[in-house]
Amino acid sequence: MMRISEVTVRFGSFTAVDGAGLDVPAGTVTGLVGESGSGKSTLARAVAGLTPYAGRVSGVARGRVQMVFQDPYSSLNPRMRIGDAIAEGSRVPRGQRAAEVARLLELVSLPAAYARRHPRELSGGQRQRVAIARALAAGPELLIADEITSALDVSVQGAVLNLIRDLRAELGLTMLFISHNLAVVRYVCDSIAVMRHGRLLETGPVQDVLGAPQHPYTRTLLDAVPCLAHG
Ligand SMILES: Nc1ncnc2c1ncn2[C@@H]1O[C@H](COP(=O)(O)OP(=O)(O)O)[C@@H](O)[C@H]1O
Ligand SMILES: [Mg+2]
Incomplete structure (x- = not known):
């Protein structure tokens, strides 16, 4: 906890x-x-x-504690290959790094071959997957x-x-x-x-907080999202 x-x-x-x-x-x-x-x-x-x-x-x-931020492009070094960016935070010995990078890429549903690419060659969603893989590499x-x-x-x-x-x-x-x-x-x-x-x-x-909010401010937040407020 x-x-x-x-x-x-x-x-x-x-x-x-x-x-x-x-x-x-x-x-x-x-x-x-x-x-x-x-x-x-x-x-x-x-x-x-x-x-x-x-x-x-x-x-x-x-x-x-590992963080993933809103903008995956600014959180990845544009000069660094995806595989190196992921391996950077990993705790595995050098000889096992390639296998570990492949495992992490698979975990976030990216092809292992992406390890050799640079951030600019990826879409925003793919870059965010890389940022997640990099955070997971440290075993947070x-x-x-x-x-x-x-x-x-x-x-x-x-x-x-x-x-x-x-x-x-x-x-x-x-x-x-x-x-x-x-x-x-x-x-x-x-x-x-x-x-x-x-x-x-x-x-x-x-379910409790969104179903029966105790604080008036939570109710205000909910009212701003009609589809949630009404089911
Ligand atoms: N480094 C900083 N120096 C001065 N004020 C800051 C700093 N970081 C955040 N703030 C202020 O603290 C408040 C909360 O910011 P933030 O935690 O980024 O809010 P949120 O993530 O909920 O949008 C804001 O008024 C912001 O301007
Ligand atoms: Mg914020």
Whole structure:
């Protein structure tokens, strides 16, 4: 179980995350939703150890959190071959790297031959698969996906979400899945945490939070997505 307790992140006098508390049980996917600017990415960066914070994050060893970001192109070095990018974070001995890269590419449903390609030769969806493979190469205890379908064409978003569902079933991943899109969160997550102005307002199983929201703000978010609000 990954536990976030009373995490606060300040930028000068501005409090971006304000005493956030959240449990992510092992092998489950927790969705973090909220409007743009609510503090989702800042909380994620604190959990990943990428930004200083007050409070406590327990249940994951330092350095065992991997993040996948919104824009797969900026997170991949354009000069590096896909195979090298994936192998970079891997812990296997040098002699086993090619086999490990092939295994990871297969895991994200890309042909093994893509190991020799460069990022520009791939589509946005394929690059996001590479970013996921690279994150998995490190054998993370927690995988954080921050708006990973938001920059993709609508036509490939579903395939990437299905990949996340498959990987979760196959590998038993523990994930924090960030999205401003409630429909996306409902599709891939077990639990949901609603964030606003740096605070976590409501947390619980997806069916409970979306079916019978306790907080008025969650209701407001739901009302903005008619097909969810009405079934
Ligand atoms: N490095 C930073 N310096 C100052 N303010 C920041 C920094 N990073 C984020 N913020 C501010 O913190 C708030 C939350 O940002 P962010 O965590 O990116 O929100 P979200 O991911 O929910 O859209 C925003 O008001 C943003 O402008
Ligand atoms: Mg963000």
